[in-house]
Amino acid sequence: MAETQGKVITCKAAVAWGPKEPLVIQEICVDPPQKMEVRVKILYSSICHTDLGAWTGVNEGERAFPRILGHEAVRIVESVGGVKDVKEGDYVIPTFNGECGECRVCTNGVSNLCERYKVDPMKRLMVNDGGTRFSTTTNKDGGSSQKQRVYHFLNTSTFTEYTVLDSACVVKIDPNAPLKQMSLLSCGVSTGVGAAWNTANVKEGTTTAVFGLGSVGLAAAEGARARGASRIIGVDANASKFEKGVYFLFESF
Incomplete structure (x- = not known):
């Protein structure tokens, strides 16, 4: 994967363009990971009712479109941004409820709702800089458009061939595990x-x-x-x- 490190990757993703609109399989651009981020290749992904809720836009705050949903998956690390816990080639699963290991919640041992990476269905941007790592120049009808950002979902976004997430939201797994089933461990x-x-x-x-x-x-x-x-x-x-x-x-x- 050395040939893609530090470069923008063009790949396919299932993009949600609006509440209850059919997902569109289209090309997107995935930026390299920034500091303490990981870019991964999706091997398997499953669907959860939480994805359905975000797709239907039940809560007004969840209506961030275009957006890439999904939070259960098995992935292989393509590149990292200054991360030591995982490396290129590691097999990982995402966790939408990450842990920074430093805030008062992470250090008191009572709760796992990290102040920085806790589960938040309304969250649509990366913690690092408040931006996204996804963009597209294709509209939902397949025509060309000006470059626009595509929002993230639950710190994960797995309905895509490649994604970027915070290093606090990945967990390394045994590569010999039954990978098709391991995505269910994510949620x-x-x-x-x-x-x-x-x-x-x-x-x-x-x-x-x-x-x-x-x-x-x-x-x-x-x-x-x-x-x-x-x-x-x-x-x-x-x-x-x-x-x-x-x-x-x-x-x-």
Whole structure:
């Protein structure tokens, strides 16, 4: 990847141009990473309901268009800007809730809502300089236009072949892991497991009830199992989900 380091990369991305408008696959330009930023190549990406909410523009503050959505992915580092934790060729997943490691929240051990990189669906610009690393000279109809910036989403933006994010928002993973599934760790799995481990703090030998057996609920069940729950009860209005639930050691529904 040395041939692209320090240069603008032209690639394809799925760009949202307005609330509920079909995403447009088009060429964009991705700038090199600035200080404490990482530019990565997307290998796999998945979709989450949070992406849908931003696309529909439910909240007025989320209506930043054009924009590249997506926050669950597996990536390989293409280049870095003065970063030591990861290097070119490392496999990483994004985290929309980054940690600077220096603010009062990061250092007190009570919360993970970093003052600088905490999750913020309204956020559309990079922390470093308040700018974007995406731009395009193509409009949504495929015609040429003046260069315009394309906004970021949740510190991540994964619906693109290349993206730039703050180094605080990447986590290195084992390259031998099943990469197609690892993108789910970016949000759904970590949310569910974290709910069991941290929020509920499931104790060994206890009975745990999980409401909603989607990806987050199933991950919560796995987190409860790993914590030693003796019985896991699944609750869902959709009976078709119970069959899958047995694989996660649900004993009753």
